[in-house]
Amino acid sequence: MKLLTPTLGLILFLLASPASAVVKVFACEPEWKALVETLGGEYVKASSATTAFQDPHYIEARPSLIAKTRRADLIVCTGAELEVGWLPLLLRQSGNSAIQKNELGYFLAADQVERIEVPENLDRSQGDLHASGNPHVHWGPYRLLTIAKALSDRLQKLDAKHVAQYRQRYQAFATKWKKQISKWESQAAELKGKKVIVYHKNWSYLLNWLGIEMVGNLEPKPGLPPTSAHLANLLELTRSTEISYIMTTNFQNDKGARWLSEKTDIPILSLPYTVGGDKKASDLISLYDGVISALTNYQ
């Protein structure tokens, strides 16, 4: 019995495929999988721990994720406590030294940029707050560019053989992305000053960028489901303020949103929160394209 562990270990070790040349990436969310694939191309092999239909805050450190972190060369996650319930557990259970905190294989996107909505006063009576601010940074296009630069630098350090290729890919992405930003900005110029209600503050960076004002949340406090008293307050708000739409994502429970919409005739926009959230959102550019078109079409 005592010999079982090492023997089995040896067999499995011999069976395991030899280290391949590509950088194996464990992305916590689909947006980072998409970004690392854009920046790494054929030199990376990425998987995402969550899909666009899952609330990344509610994931568990399930067996398949431990198996993936075990073999990863690089983890790319949001940070800012979005994955606080499961990422630390995965890291500790993985037995993988390359991806531990502050190693080259540990990359948190939100650490690369300034966050908004950093709470002044941390008290859980305010809901499930993120002490380091709003983690949904992939909806800030300029921030995304900063993150892309840092991620490309990281890939270059991890895989020095392909530095030139990573640089070239980043340049290509940056050029295209900047062009897109000015296209989206002119497309959405008419949205400036509009007022919206959101389900959860996961659109804050997008709304800030486009100059749209968020006047209400369906969640009474971050992370808490809508209550009838809170919905009644929102209904009151719609009488005094002209609201263009209610923005939800397709993983959020839309019961509260539907109730409010029926009472007020304010349309609900159920938007893909990240890559893979609908048929069109196959990468970051098409994701932005789809959401901005949805916002502008609902004029």
Next chain:
Amino acid sequence: MKLKITLAALIAALSTSTHAKTTGKISGTEFNPAISFILDGRYTDIDSSELELPGFQLGGEAGLPENGFSTGHNELSISANIDDKFYGLMTSAIVFEGGETEFELEEAYIETLKLGSGFTIKGGRFFSGIGYLNGIHDHAHDFADRPLVYDALFGGHLVDTGVQARWVAPTDLFINLGAEVITGSEFPGGENEDGNKGLALFIKTGGDINASSSWQFGASFYQSEFDVREAGGHHHGGEETEADNELLNGEVDVTGIDFIYKWAPDGNRKNKNFKLQAEYFVKNEEGDAEFTEDSNTAEASYDGEQTGFYIQGVYQFMPAWRVGLRYDHLEADNIIADFVNGGIDEDEFLEESGLGAEDDPNKTSIMLDYSPSHFSRIRLQYSQLDNGHEDTNDIVTLQYTMSLGAHGAHTF
């Protein structure tokens, strides 16, 4: 194991978290170390608070809650990466019982972060990796009480001091192998001269069936040899007697399997999810049983096989609300030979020592709980316990478990 501490020491232990509150930055990643405190309180309506399971020698923390109001395990947990190579955790329960406050060390261990190649070594006092629920603290269980099989075979949890090595295979399928060398002196083991007679082995494997469902299967083994094991002898109400219930020159081994299946639409657990969980254990133990009450004694050689399982399902039918159903079953098959009557006859010995098996004990529980946030939970549970000996015991529990401080871990 249990040491009483003064109020002053308790305040000192907690002052760090008080300080953290005033500076307003508490989180598992930003604050070092992460501190969390679990508050557990309950109201219980129970026919009898004395746990008797004929055929099973009880030990450790096996028991039933008191009638009326009581505080459960109020638990303080402090953890952090110690440096780039080690992680450390300390969890202690602060229990108020019989007018006294006791400070119990549940876990205090360090763990490596940088061995690599899938290896991790843990050292100190920890919940053994055997089974599924064994490693999960009571407040994170889905029912107000532990499954009967854990109370009957492990005295609650198998928690011991020693070293654990784990290895995760570099495969798509999750395979985790673990081995522990521990003192073996904690129940169901017993005092041994070497203080290293405990051995535990476990394997866990699992994966995703699709985006909505995942599974895990585990198998485990534990063994220990001991010179003396004290079991909690039961006393008849009101009688002021000194009873000693011991197993001498004994050995014990436990083999178990566990299975977990989880489902959530599209894997999004927030709105709806379902969890099916089952564990089965077989315990074999033998030794010289000795029962002493006042100056009367009884001795026998004992060879027992005890099995137990539970199966439970928990369904979150809307955000914050869950219902659960659990069935527990135990069976004991004990062989008693070479009985020596020293003033206690065999029938009395069998009853008093806990070794005389009767009908199979079983328990059925149903629960409803409400968790307005990640950090709070209120639970109502009804259980019917039939110990195979007396009338059934009806237990109604209204319980809260709440956590303050660092964000809890989402274990599978």
